[in-house]
Amino acid sequence: MRWLNAEEQQVWRAFMTAVTKFTDHLDRQLQRDSGMPMAYYEILVALSEAPGRALRMSELASVCHSSRSRLSHAVARLEKEGWVERRACPSDRRGSIAALTEIGFGVLEAAAAGHVTAVREHLFDVLTPAQLRSLAEISRAVDAGLTTECANVRREEFADL
Amino acid sequence: MRWLNAEEQQVWRAFMTAVTKFTDHLDRQLQRDSGMPMAYYEILVALSEAPGRALRMSELASVCHSSRSRLSHAVARLEKEGWVERRACPSDRRGSIAALTEIGFGVLEAAAAGHVTAVREHLFDVLTPAQLRSLAEISRAVDAGLTTECANVRREEFADL
DNA sequence: CGGCCGTTGTTGAACCTTCAACCAGGATGC
DNA sequence: GCATCCTGGTTGAAGGTTCAACAACGGCCG
Incomplete structure (x- = not known):
């Protein structure tokens, strides 16, 4: 941990x-x-x-x-x-x-x-243009991490079938 | 607008x-x-x-x-x-x-x-070290924007007293 | 066709949040 | 001391979300 x-x-x-x-x-x-x-x-x-x-x-x-x-x-x-x-x-x-x-x-x-x-x-x-671009990237990365996670969970669920 | x-x-x-x-x-x-x-x-x-x-x-x-x-x-x-x-x-x-x-x-x-x-x-x-630093800055900026906002609202409220 | 499973959408109960109203106690000013 | 106002905290009702259960339909395969 x-x-x-x-x-x-x-x-x-x-x-x-x-x-x-x-x-x-x-x-x-x-x-x-x-x-x-x-x-x-x-x-x-x-x-x-x-x-x-x-x-x-x-x-x-x-x-x-x-x-x-x-x-x-x-x-x-x-x-x-x-x-x-x-x-x-x-x-x-x-x-x-x-x-x-x-x-x-x-x-x-x-x-x-x-x-x-x-x-x-x-x-x-309150954000600079550079920060906005960065925020967009960050958001996409977090989103992607959550979507692949769901896919992984599904894979695990069906792993032993 | x-x-x-x-x-x-x-x-x-x-x-x-x-x-x-x-x-x-x-x-x-x-x-x-x-x-x-x-x-x-x-x-x-x-x-x-x-x-x-x-x-x-x-x-x-x-x-x-x-x-x-x-x-x-x-x-x-x-x-x-x-x-x-x-x-x-x-x-x-x-x-x-x-x-x-x-x-x-x-x-x-x-x-x-x-x-x-x-x-x-x-x-x-899911984030790089640089993105994390950026996220911290962004968060602080947004937070600050909201806190000063509240102060402004108070100022307006009492402007005519 | 008929059985089975997955999908679509709704419902009711339990829970969480918000809002307005309220009580009780401090703080201030006369 | 007392009236007034502000602060700290609680309450109940109304509204929003979640979860589990359910009904109804589509799709698939025998």
């Missing part, structure tokens, strides 16, 4: 502190100004960018990195607000399609300005 | 994807292997490092970047598990002190190994 040395500890804590404070800030901003948490905002964004502003639940889940259960609950709420509506899927009778309504699109447009401003103010404006 | 250009969008999405997947992974690991979410783990860590393994609630809240309400609920749960106990504060009769129990310390020790392994595996092992 290899523990973190002093320097690693510092990086780790600085990172976690920044991330929690940052996401907390964004979440609060959206909740306050637009009445939805960031996860719900991401759902609306994903739908708005899809062809026909509609997606099957499972695709939406994978785009948003959300579990199907979470998405199901979330869409139920968004539907109650009238921002999203559910349709039957013509090609697969199990399927369900979530579609952004006009009202939902308007709400998203209204929410976007404040959200983007917050992101710019607390991320892009 | 200045939107994000294509390059900024890429950085932003890569970053959010990495962060959500990474924290999700850590949270799930801790929940599965030790029966607590990461926020609760952080509370135990903070207490274990405090003199006498005890802290006043408000100090604990600030160390953990948690709201007092959240901490109160969390400590209630930790107390029910027998991992933490509450004591009266001698110097301030409003105060409440959370103290790590022996059992709690043992649980923390048991949880730490798996958690640190996960952090090392998905953060330190």
